[in-house]
Amino acid sequence: MKRTLPAVEGGEPVRESALPFALPTIGEKEIAEVVETLKSGWLTVGPRTKRFEEMVAGYIGVMGAAALSSCTAGLHLGMIVLGVGEGDEVILPALNFIAGPNCAIHLGATPVLVDVDPETLSVTPEILAAAITERTKLVVPVHFGGRPIDIDGIMEVARSRGVAVLGDAAHAMGADYGERRVGSVADATSFSFYVTKGITTGEGGILTSPNADLAHRVGVLSLHGMSSGAWNRYSERGSWFYEVHEPGYKYNMSDLEAAIGIHQMEKVDEFRERREKIARVFDNGLRTEEAIRVPPWCDSNSHAWHLYPIRLRPDLLKIDRDAFVRSLGDEGIGASVHFIPIHYHGYYSKRLDYGRGSFPVTEAFFQQAVSLPIYPSMSDDDANDVVEAVRKLIDYYRK
Ligand SMILES: *Cc1c(COP(=O)(O)O)cnc(C)c1O
Numbered sequence: 001m002k003r004t005l006p007a008v009e010g011g012e013p014v015r016e017s018a019l020p021f022a023l024p025t026i027g028e029k030e031i032a033e034v035v036e037t038l039k040s041g042w043l044t045v046g047p048r049t050k051r052f053e054e055m056v057a058g059y060i061g062v063m064g065a066a067a068l069s070s071c072t073a074g075l076h077l078g079m080i081v082l083g084v085g086e087g088d089e090v091i092l093p094a095l096n097f098i099a100g101p102n103c104a105i106h107l108g109a110t111p112v113l114v115d116v117d118p119e120t121l122s123v124t125p126e127i128l129a130a131a132i133t134e135r136t137k138l139v140v141p142v143h144f145g146g147r148p149i150d151i152d153g154i155m156e157v158a159r160s161r162g163v164a165v166l167g168d169a170a171h172a173m174g175a176d177y178g179e180r181r182v183g184s185v186a187d188a189t190s191f192s193f194y195v196t197k198g199i200t201t202g203e204g205g206i207l208t209s210p211n212a213d214l215a216h217r218v219g220v221l222s223l224h225g226m227s228s229g230a231w232n233r234y235s236e237r238g239s240w241f242y243e244v245h246e247p248g249y250k251y252n253m254s255d256l257e258a259a260i261g262i263h264q265m266e267k268v269d270e271f272r273e274r275r276e277k278i279a280r281v282f283d284n285g286l287r288t289e290e291a292i293r294v295p296p297w298c299d300s301n302s303h304a305w306h307l308y309p310i311r312l313r314p315d316l317l318k319i320d321r322d323a324f325v326r327s328l329g330d331e332g333i334g335a336s337v338h339f340i341p342i343h344y345h346g347y348y349s350k351r352l353d354y355g356r357g358s359f360p361v362t363e364a365f366f367q368q369a370v371s372l373p374i375y376p377s378m379s380d381d382d383a384n385d386v387v388e389a390v391r392k393l394i395d396y397y398r399k
Contacts (some may be wrong), residue, residue, distance in 0.1 A: 003396050007330040009256070014389040015332030022196040022334075025271065025376045026260070033259040036391035045252045052258035055265045056191075062208050064215025067258060069224050071205035072099040073251035074190030076106065077218045078207055079138060082164040082187055084109050087239040088137035091163075093123050094341045094354075095362040100140045109137070111352065115344055115359040119296055121145065121309075125153035125298040132157075138164045143182060145295065145338070146198065146304025151177055153184045166190065170205075171306035173198040174272035178301055183208040188215070193354070198304050199264035199271060199343050201257035209397045222251040230334070267294055267376075274376040275305035278383045280384055282308055282372060285387030291394045309381075310390065311368040319397040324370055331389040336371045 005011030017172050037048060038180075043107075049067050059064035074274040084090055086108035092100045101111040114131045116123045128139055139158055141149055151167070158165045167182065167189035171176070182187040192205035209215045220227050225248030253261075263269075279295075293311040312321055314371050319327065321337070325337040325340040328335045341362045344355040357363065372386050 004392050006327055006393055006396050007304060007332075009047045009396075013332045014386070015385050018329075018332045018334060019373055019382050019385065020334045020337050021371070021373050021380070023098040023193050023375055023377055024200045025267075026200075026256070027177060027263060027267075029263040029266075030260045033212060033263055034256060037255050037259040040255075042255050044254050046255045048255040048262060049253050050256040052201075052261045052265065055262060056206050057208065059265065059268065062180045062184050062210050062215075063212035064207075064209040066207045066209055066215045066219035066222060067204045067253035067261075068207060068218075069251045069253060070203060071168070071190045071192030071194070073104065073222065073249070074188075074205045074207035074218070075140065075166065076103040076164040077221050077249070078190055078250060079103055079107055079140075080221065081214050081217050082138050082166055084137050086138055087135065089133060089135040091123070091128065091131050091136060091139040092342070093142050093360040094343055095144065095339055095365060096142055096168075096342050097170065097339055098345065099170075100142070100343065101348065105351070106138075110135075111342070111348075112136070113352065113354060113359065114145070115361045116365075118361050118365075120147055120149060121148045121361075121365065122184050123154065124148065125150060125157045128154055129161075132161045132163055136161070136163050138166055140166045141170050141186075142168040142170075143175060143304070144310060145307035146171040146175050147295075147298055148172070148175050148177050148301040148303065148393070151182075168193075168377040170197060172260065172304045174268045174302070175300045175304040182304075184210060187211070188218075193261060193264075198275075198306055199261070199268050201253065201261040201264065204253050204257045204261060206253075221246070221248040224248040224250060227370060234259050253364050271376045272304055276303065278378055279303075279305045279308055279373050281380065281383040282310075282374075282387060285384070286310065286390060289391065289394055291388070291398055296376060303318055304335065308374045309338060309365075309369045310372060310373045311365065312370065316399055317397050318399050319392070319393065321368055321370060324397075325391060327393050328370070328389055331392065333386055333389045334373055337366070338371050339366070341366050
């Protein structure tokens with residue numbers, strides 16, 4: 001077997017110009033709409049935010065949507081409206097971004113961490129059923145990498161035990177469960193429009209719910225809890241009047257962000273299809289490599305393919321994950337790791353009682369996982385370069 005010298009060992013890199021791990025895909029329409037918004041004089045929450053909310057609600061197929069400053073804001077407000085408070089337990093996967101667990105802590109609740117299924121890397125109905133106690137108020141399953149989860153099974157277990165479901169769909173805009181979109185089934189679902197996510201508003205998020213009243217309450221809480229009751233429009237008092245029935249937060253989206261989002265939403269399916277095509281190139285190029293595992297394909301539902309994490313097999317490779325990520329960088333391929341298990345973070349290792357080894361699937365995945373770049377503006381050549389670089393490193397470092 002021919003072993004080409006990796007760049008990290010002094011060989012020629014696969015690419016001369018580096019391929020970043022993530023890039024937003026911003027078109028002329030987004031730029032023109034932002035300029036229009038600036039010229040309009042209305043920069044904060046207003047007509048464009050409303051239009052964006054309606055677009056997302058229509059796409060997801062729900063009556064309720066509240067555009068917010070981030071997905072984290074949606075997780076925080078979602079927990080509040082689903083009744084999480086002092087002393088409650090909130091079940092979350094250990095393979096997770098820190099946003100969900102932090103929100104539970106802010107509300108005085110206890111994050112109860114669970115391991116994930118090795119195939120989907122998400123919470124299953126069985127995992128949930130085993131973790132529920134009489135103090136459980138809520139479960140926050142993560143659609144890891146944009147892969148749809150068994151939402152019907154999770155809803156059934158949760159409903160039968162009086163537990164609410166708040167989906168963390170930060171990765172999953174555009175994913176579906178067959179006929180229904182992710183975001184239309186759980187009690188509430190929070191999406192992210194952070195710059196690396198499926199579609200972006202720079203910073204932003206949205207909470208969707210089949211329950212319009214719940215989403216409305218989230219909208220009110222996102223603006224200090226200010227509500228100008230419907231009666232007010234017909235009153236003598238005029239538009240300056242508002243009432244506060246519960247203390248809210250400042251978590252609203254602005255029209256400047258929505259200006260970007262409106263045109264990103266127009267391309268949500270196109271973007272997802274492009275990422276799926278790139279995933280197909282990776283799958284075809286890497287599936288037969290014994291020394292790594294590629295993410296399992298997902299046939300029945302559409303996968304948002306926000307992440308494409310390969311897993312290195314330490315028994316077959318002389319290189320560990322950190323060195324592999326560095327070596328890919330030297331080949332001109334940006335890569336990343338998702339996620340550092342929640343209980344490895346300093347605060348959580350002290351606050352919660354989980355030692356190393358508590359979540360074997362999560363922890364093994366963390367040791368082995370390398371997220372490859374996957375975004376709509378990547379060309380087929382870019383995708384082929386990624387395959388070539390991964391194969392080159394595997395060939396050179398094979399045991
Ligand atoms: C990115 C991310 C979030 C947070 O999204 P923001 O919009 O930045 O608040 C939450 N959960 C997961 C799983 C994420 O990857």
